[in-house]
Amino acid sequence: MIGILNLQGGVAEHSDHLQRIGVASLPVKEPADFTHLSGLIIPGGESTCISRLLRIFDLNDVIIREFHRGMKIWGTCAGAVILAKSIAGEPTCLGLIDMEIERNSFGSQLDSFTCEASVPAIAKRSIPLTFIRAPKILRVGKEVTVLLRMDDYIAAAETTDVLVTVFHPELTGCVAFHRYFARKCGLDLLDETKIAPIDPAWKNTSWTRFARIT
Ligand code: GLN
Numbered sequence: 001m002i003g004i005l006n007l008q009g010g011v012a013e014h015s016d017h018l019q020r021i022g023v024a025s026l027p028v029k030e031p032a033d034f035t036h037l038s039g040l041i042i043p044g045g046e047s048t049c050i051s052r053l054l055r056i057f058d059l060n061d062v063i064i065r066e067f068h069r070g071m072k073i074w075g076t077c078a079g080a081v082i083l084a085k086s087i088a089g090e091p092t093c094l095g096l097i098d099m100e101i102e103r104n105s106f107g108s109q110l111d112s113f114t115c116e117a118s119v120p121a122i123a124k125r126s127i128p129l130t131f132i133r134a135p136k137i138l139r140v141g142k143e144v145t146v147l148l149r150m151d152d153y154i155a156a157a158e159t160t161d162v163l164v165t166v167f168h169p170e171l172t173g174c175v176a177f178h179r180y181f182a183r184k185c186g187l188d189l190l191d192e193t194k195i196a197p198i199d200p201a202w203k204n205t206s207w208t209r210f211a212r213i214t
Helices: 011-020 045-056 060-068 078-083 176-184 204-208
Strands: 003-005 025-028 039-042 072-076 084-087 096-104 113-117 126-129 136-140 145-150 155-156 160-167
Touching: 003 011, 003 072, 011 025, 011 176, 025 045, 039 078, 039 176, 072 176, 078 084, 078 160, 084 155, 084 160, 096 155, 096 160, 136 155, 136 176, 160 176
Parallel strands: 003 025, 003 039, 039 072, 072 160, 084 096
Antiparallel strands: 096 136, 113 126, 145 155, 155 160
């Protein structure tokens, strides 16, 4: 079972991707929800908001305890900020992966963009990437493996127990990162040929629809 931290941000989108690959998931918010999870996804959203809610719901210690008991964690975008050991100019939240991250590093919400990149550890074909007011990973420690380096920053990295992506695989039609994380958690997956197709109305730029309203 994979838990999706259900405080703020893209919970439904992660849950939908996990359902497509045949992996059971549960939105988690109460301390008791976290016991016996193989993995936890901290979704994208707003890291200041998520970190405040983690304190209000008293969840930091529970997550750290379950992490040390073997629960893997994947942070997407704001989730990656929550997991970083160092946040440029700001206090750290969970600090579970040795890296320095800089929030809102590409500019404002309107500087969000999509592109494609090859991430050999994750998939044979190139993967669509969606960056929404994304952070940049500036540097990683010795125990951290870089999965995707772009221009002057790192976009995806991992340790044995933590995966971080500064972009949003859950906001694309691609399930490669969700398959990778589920495997990291030791879970069984549907055969690739049995993965449910995405909603045909979905486009990689669907998330920009609000920006176009004048
Ligand atoms: N800018 C947000 C933050 O710093 C992250 C945005 C996102 O998750 N798409 O928390």
